[in-house]
Amino acid sequence: MNKPAPRALIVGMGIGGLATAMRLHDIGWDPVIVERASERRAPGYFIGLFETGRATAKRMGILDAIGNRTDPTTITYDVERDGRRRPGMGYGDLPGGPRLILRGDIETALHDAVALRTEMRYGTTPTALGEHPAGVVVTLRTTTGEDIAETTEHFDLVIGADGVRSTVRHLAFGPDNRFMRPLHHIVAATTMKEPVPGYRSQDGVVLAEPGRSVWTFPFTGHQPGLLFNYRTDDEDAQFRRPPIESLRAAFGPEPVGPVLGHLLRQFEQADDYIFDSARSRWTPGTPTGSSCSVTPPGA
Ligand SMILES: Cc1cc2nc3c(=O)[nH]c(=O)nc-3n(C[C@H](O)[C@H](O)[C@H](O)COP(=O)(O)OP(=O)(O)OC[C@H]3O[C@@H](n4cnc5c(N)ncnc54)[C@H](O)[C@@H]3O)c2cc1C
Numbered sequence: 001m002n003k004p005a006p007r008a009l010i011v012g013m014g015i016g017g018l019a020t021a022m023r024l025h026d027i028g029w030d031p032v033i034v035e036r037a038s039e040r041r042a043p044g045y046f047i048g049l050f051e052t053g054r055a056t057a058k059r060m061g062i063l064d065a066i067g068n069r070t071d072p073t074t075i076t077y078d079v080e081r082d083g084r085r086r087p088g089m090g091y092g093d094l095p096g097g098p099r100l101i102l103r104g105d106i107e108t109a110l111h112d113a114v115a116l117r118t119e120m121r122y123g124t125t126p127t128a129l130g131e132h133p134a135g136v137v138v139t140l141r142t143t144t145g146e147d148i149a150e151t152t153e154h155f156d157l158v159i160g161a162d163g164v165r166s167t168v169r170h171l172a173f174g175p176d177n178r179f180m181r182p183l184h185h186i187v188a189a190t191t192m193k194e195p196v197p198g199y200r201s202q203d204g205v206v207l208a209e210p211g212r213s214v215w216t217f218p219f220t221g222h223q224p225g226l227l228f229n230y231r232t233d234d235e236d237a238q239f240r241r242p243p244i245e246s247l248r249a250a251f252g253p254e255p256v257g258p259v260l261g262h263l264l265r266q267f268e269q270a271d272d273y274i275f276d277s278a279r280s281r282w283t284p285g286t287p288t289g290s291s292c293s294v295t296p297p298g299a
Contacts, residue, residue, distance in 0.1 A: 005030040006156040009138055011126055011168050013040075015103065017161030018110035021118045022060065032155075034124035034140060036162070040111070042272060043104025045189040046217040046225035048091050050098045057106070065109035068099040069219035076204035081257035090204040091217060100219060129158060129171045164279055180279040186238050188228040188247055190273035192216060192266045195224070196259050207260055212250055214263050226266055235277050243275035244268045 008024050010017045013035035021031040049057070049066065057063040076090030092100050121142060127150070128139040135156045142149045160168025165176055173179070195201040202218045217225035230250040232238055238246045244267060251260060267273060 007032065007154070008157040008159060009034065009126070009136070009153075009155040010159045010161055011166075012160070012162035013037075013107075013111075013120065014161060014163065015106050015110065017159070018107060018114055019060070020159055020161055021114045022110060025114065025117055029157075032119045032121070034121045034126070036123070036125045038123045038143075041104070041107070043102040043107075045102070045191060045227070045274070046091070046219075047101050047103050047106065048094070048098030049101055049106075050096045054099065057109075060110075060113075062106075062109040062113055065112065066099075066101060066105050068101065069105070069222060070100045071202045071218050071220045074202050074204055074218050075200075076206060077199070079205050079207050079259045081207070081254060081260055083258050085205075088206055090206065091215065092204075100217060102219075102222065102225075125167060126158075126171060129168070131172075164281065179281060182235055183278045183280055184232055184235060185278040186228075186230050186232055186235070186246070186250070186275070187278055188243060188267065188273060188275045190226050190267050190270035192224045192226045192263075193269065194262075194266065196262050198258075205259060205263075207263075214251075214260065216263070226263060228263075228267065238275075238277070243273065246275070 006029050008029050008031045010020050010024075010031050010033045013033050017033055017035075021033055024031045054063060057066055070092050074090060074092065076088050076093065077085040078088030079085045092098060121140075123144055124140055124142040126138050127141050130137040135154055136158045137152060137154055138158060139150060139152050142151075158168060158172075160166040160172070162168055164180065169179060170176060195203070196205055196216070199205060201224065202220075204218050204224075205214075205216050207214050212228075212230035214229075215227045217227065219225070228247055228251075230247075232250065238250075244264070247264060247267060248256075251264065256264060
């Protein structure tokens with residue numbers, strides 16, 4: 001009699017979780033993905049798919065499905081607060097010519113490739129992990145509307161693909177602050193509804209000043225993305241007031257001028273956004289600063 005396929009629990013339905021499910025399935029595992037959100041996430045704001053990512057996607061057979069939203073007619077301008085501008089470089093002009101896409105383009109391509117052969121449960125998160133020699137006993141909580149149900153199940157392997165502030169890591173190894181080092185840097189991103197007055201919707205703008213910058217990311221077939229970055233010595237203070245107030249404080253006290261003023265209003269009027277600190281992952285006892293990621297809370 002054939003042995004049943006080993007069972008893996010993958011927590012998180014982002015790029016990491018979906019790609020892991022695809023590979024585990026290919027090598028004979030039975031993956032189950034659980035996702036905290038009640039449905040597929042919004043597509044995010046922008047991603048540059050560089051050569052390493054393109055080669056990986058090609059090997060996985062999903063590069064064509066990911067597509068390419070780079071607009072060949074884009075001109076990116078370096079702008080000053082007073083409205084002066086000159087042609088500059090955008091994200092898509094970086095060496096390696098990244099494809100400009102949305103995070104959701106990768107997630108959708110992966111989702112379509114694994115959905116028919118992988119069990120997926122939404123509104124579900126682990127609340128306890130118990131390791132034993134033959135695997136892991138996991139308590140899973142599923143929230144459907146007002147209803148909450150808990151089950152306890154056995155898996156041969158548990159994979160935390162649940163973002164930089166991973167619940168799996170927390171349950172298995174302890175509090176986040178043991179593993180994440182603040183970079184004193186804030187990232188805020190959203191989608192633009194209206195182009196900057198005086199610019200075409202396919203144009204990019206970059207306003208870069210010491211310790212702070214703002215970028216727009218034009219696409220074909222989608223509204224442009226908008227990204228603010230700034231450095232701060234007091235990360236906690238940035239989260240004690242509404243994000244737009246922190247952004248206005250960080251980009252002040254000088255007058256904002258026409259372009260920055262418009263971009264700040266776009267953020268203020270956005271239906272959804274991310275506003276978060278950048279953190280480097282760090283394993284206690286090893287040199288710091290191996291990688292950097294930003295977590296969109298709930299995004
Ligand atoms: C504004 C921005 C721009 C970026 N630009 C680029 C770029 O140009 N190039 C690039 O390579 N990368 C870029 N990145 C980074 C890239 O988006 C991330 O590295 C990547 O999406 C991470 O994927 P992930 O699957 O590891 O985690 P995530 O995308 O964080 O997905 C984690 C998933 O786990 C779920 N989850 C969380 N907690 C739980 C829980 N307790 N139980 C169940 N599910 C849970 C979440 O809802 C989510 O679906 C950018 C990120 C941002 C925010």
